[in-house]
Amino acid sequence: MEDWAIKIDCQRLDDAVGDVYVHADYKRARIRLDIEEFDTDEKMVQTLRHELLHVFLWTFDAWGVYAKAKLGERWGQEDDAMHTFFSERQVGALEALLDGMGLPDLGLDMPELLEYN
Numbered sequence: 479m480e481d482w483a484i485k486i487d488c489q490r491l492d493d494a495v496g497d498v499y500v501h502a503d504y505k506r507a508r509i510r511l512d513i514e515e516f517d518t519d520e521k522m523v524q525t526l527r528h529e530l531l532h533v534f535l536w537t538f539d540a541w542g543v544y545a546k547a548k549l550g551e552r553w554g555q556e557d558d559a560m561h562t563f564f565s566e567r568q569v570g571a572l573e574a575l576l577d578g579m580g581l582p583d584l585g586l587d588m589p590e591l592l593e594y595n
């Protein structure tokens with residue numbers, strides 16, 4: 479993901495606390511967060527992580543763009559809904575995986591590790 483440009487905007491949203499637009503062709507993404515809606519920093523970080531996972535899973539989004547273009551008028555609202563449904567399940571599965579793993583402790587032991595090199 480190092481070669482992606484990910485822009486994060488904080489603004490009021492009508493029907494979500496966060497969302498993301500992925501433009502895989504250009505390796506760009508725009509995440510919007512409605513920071514007024516978060517009671518805690520933790521909830522904001524969770525939402526940011528959720529939207530970043532959508533970017534990480536850009537291939538599924540790209541598949542949707544391809545299928546929509548391929549099917550043209552035959553792609554309908556139900557297809558949009560199903561694409562969103564499965565996209566959210568993918569992200570949810572990764573969130574569960576990450577929550578189960580916890581965060582790796584990389585900080586304090588790094589100088590000691592470097593001595594072995």
Ligand SMILES: [Zn+2]
Binds near residue numbers: 528532566569
């Ligand atoms: Zn989502």
